[in-house]
Amino acid sequence: MKMGKNLYIKTFGCQMNERDSEIIEQLLAQQGYIPTDSPEDADLVLVNTCSIRDKPEQKVYSLLGHLREAKARNPSLRIGVTGCVAQQEGVRIMERMPHVDLVVGTQQIYLLPMMLGRLEHGTGSGREIATNLDAGFVIPAFQKLLRNSPPSPASPDFKRFVTIMQGCDNYCSYCVVPATRGREISRPMVDIIEEVEILVDQGVREITLLGQNVNSYGRNSLGDGDGTTFTDLLRRVAGVRGVQRLRFTTSHPRDLSEDLMRCFAEIDILCPHFHLPVQSGSNAVLQRMNRKYTVESYLRKVDTLRTFCPDIALATDVIVGFPGETEADFQATLDLLARVRFHGSFSFKYSDRPHTRSAAFVDKISEEVKSQRLARFQHLQDEVSLERNKEYIGKKMEVMVEECSTGGCKGRTPTNHVVHFAEPHHPALVPGVLVSVCINHAGKHSLRGEYCQ
Numbered sequence: 068m069k070m071g072k073n074l075y076i077k078t079f080g081c082q083m084n085e086r087d088s089e090i091i092e093q094l095l096a097q098q099g100y101i102p103t104d105s106p107e108d109a110d111l112v113l114v115n116t117c118s119i120r121d122k123p124e125q126k127v128y129s130l131l132g133h134l135r136e137a138k139a140r141n142p143s144l145r146i147g148v149t150g151c152v153a154q155q156e157g158v159r160i161m162e163r164m165p166h167v168d169l170v171v172g173t174q175q176i177y178l179l180p181m182m183l184g185r186l187e188h189g190t191g192s193g194r195e196i197a198t199n200l201d202a203g204f205v206i207p208a209f210q211k212l213l214r215n216s217p218p219s220p221a222s223p224d225f226k227r228f229v230t231i232m233q234g235c236d237n238y239c240s241y242c243v244v245p246a247t248r249g250r251e252i253s254r255p256m257v258d259i260i261e262e263v264e265i266l267v268d269q270g271v272r273e274i275t276l277l278g279q280n281v282n283s284y285g286r287n288s289l290g291d292g293d294g295t296t297f298t299d300l301l302r303r304v305a306g307v308r309g310v311q312r313l314r315f316t317t318s319h320p321r322d323l324s325e326d327l328m329r330c331f332a333e334i335d336i337l338c339p340h341f342h343l344p345v346q347s348g349s350n351a352v353l354q355r356m357n358r359k360y361t362v363e364s365y366l367r368k369v370d371t372l373r374t375f376c377p378d379i380a381l382a383t384d385v386i387v388g389f390p391g392e393t394e395a396d397f398q399a400t401l402d403l404l405a406r407v408r409f410h411g412s413f414s415f416k417y418s419d420r421p422h423t424r425s426a427a428f429v430d431k432i433s434e435e436v437k438s439q440r441l442a443r444f445q446h447l448q449d450e451v452s453l454e455r456n457k458e459y460i461g462k463k464m465e466v467m468v469e470e471c472s473t474g475g476c477k478g479r480t481p482t483n484h485v486v487h488f489a490e491p492h493h494p495a496l497v498p499g500v501l502v503s504v505c506i507n508h509a510g511k512h513s514l515r516g517e518y519c520q
């Protein structure tokens with residue numbers, strides 16, 4: 068094995084991609100690749116891509132453009148594209164960009180060591196591509212890797228994502244994910260528990276279970292599955308000794324069950340923070356989005372959730388300017404925000420994606436109107452977030468420390484609020500430790516307080 072090669076990974080997109088980048092680092096560490104923060108030092112640059120909207124996809128092409136110059140300066144540099152754009156564009160990336168050496172789709176990252184080996188030894192055609200969507204292959208391969216290799220050196224050691232399912236079967240009309248990540252498939256519970264146990268042994272204290280629609284965990288499993296539901300899984304993971312905080316993302320409102328809501332009342336380490344993407348406050352728009360719930364049913368679920376867990380912090384995703392969205396539809400989204408008073412949200416301008424149904428819809432909304440609506444939504448959200456955050460002033464909150472420097476410490480509450488507090492020169496204040504902070508100031512994006520152990 069040749070030692071000392073440098074690997075630079077640039078990750079775009081969601082937590083799925085972040086987790087995949089960690090796995091890639093772990094895989095390539097076995098081939099002697101050491102992560103570096105600087106693309107200039109790298110022998111291999113991997114761009115782990117996202118195509119959820121046009122903007123992130125364009126960022127990928129712009130970075131790949133810069134890498135063309137880097138390769139001209141250093142012809143031995145290898146460049147690979149992974150993730151959702153690799154899956155979506157496949158061979159077209161090779162055709163458009165002769166400086167790209169390999170393209171690997173979302174389910175084929177386990178082939179990377181073999182593909183790199185062929186490039187190094189000149190045993191292939193000189194360029195490598197693998198874009199099959201074969202989840203049946205990827206899940207057992209991951210488990211083998213997990214058992215046989217140390218964790219990725221670059222990732223933080225007190226909180227980690229654990230992927231519990233891949234793909235998505237929902238086919239929201241605007242969304243590229245079912246095409247880029249394939250069919251929904253759940254990982255066996257025993258495998259997930261094994262990974263959580265390994266992580267806890269390595270010092271991890273907070274686990275976030277990851278899937279595009281975690282509520283349908285267990286619906287499609289490898290083989291026959293074992294009948295485990297998401298709530299069964301949550302209870303099992305919560306029972307692993309050493310897990311101090313448990314989170315999950317993302318939930319589809321249609322599949323949110325009372326059983327899951329009850330977990331917030333019954334599992335004490337389950338953090339009272341819930342990301343429940345609503346997308347729009349208009350039933351007509353929700354129907355064209357193929358979301359399969361109504362505003363009324365969403366609101367009923369929010370109310371029930373709050374009876375189980377009155378302090379829960381709710382976050383959401385919203386798309387503005389979906390094709391055909393009228394001013395009244397958009398106003399209904401603002402009304403929904405004012406009614407639910409989400410603690411925070413991610414909001415996006417609608418963006419046409421290849422091969423999605425909504426790309427063919429008529430009545431597209433102009434960029435100008437989309438921008439105005441986005442600004443109006445975000446303005447109202449900022450007001451609501453600030454009001455919400457002020458509700459924490461005077462309260463004592465449990466904070467998991469993320470980092471401390473001479474300027475002070477930063478950590479997170481169970482509700483997922485970022486908290487800044489003065490560094491009390493306490494030697495035990497290392498990342499991952501739980502402390503109490505008394506909140507005395509609220510901004511729209513974070514809280515501030517005093518260490519009050």
Ligand code: SAH
Nearest residue numbers: 241242279317344384385386415416417418
């Ligand atoms: N599985 C998650 C979301 C994954 S994508 C879920 O269903 O909630 C993250 C967010 O990107 C979505 O919630 C949506 O708000 C946004 N999004 C997805 N496709 C989009 C598009 N074509 N244009 C604009 N925003 C989009």
Ligand code: SF4
Nearest residue numbers: 235237238239242244
């Ligand atoms: Fe996309 Fe809808 Fe699946 Fe979320 S649930 S990933 S928005 S298709």
Ligand code: F3S
Nearest residue numbers: 080081117118119151
């Ligand atoms: Fe982007 Fe793919 Fe995630 S499109 S949001 S990286 S699943």
